[in-house]
Amino acid sequence: MPCHPHVDSDTYDALNLALCTLADRRCALHWGDPAEHIALLASLILEANSQLTLKIQQALDHGYNWNQIRDRLGTPDPHGRR
Numbered sequence: 001m002p003c004h005p006h007v008d009s010d011t012y013d014a015l016n017l018a019l020c021t022l023a024d025r026r027c028a029l030h031w032g033d034p035a036e037h038i039a040l041l042a043s044l045i046l047e048a049n050s051q052l053t054l055k056i057q058q059a060l061d062h063g064y065n066w067n068q069i070r071d072r073l074g075t076p077d078p079h080g081r082r
Helices: 009-026 034-061 066-073
Strands: none
Touching (some): 034 066
């Protein structure tokens, strides 16, 4: 069964681990500063967007169509088709 996007304790844990790891590498001395959290989260979002673009292209190259990709993204068809 294909994965569909959703938020649960697994995604929370994975993001928290990534956030802590990035904080350890970049700004461990400022970990308690909420503005540092914003900068770290923004960095992770930018990286995720970059990787998402790459993975979409790879999926297309492997024969997936846009409907299948939209399904994996949890994005409805802009024309209302399924």
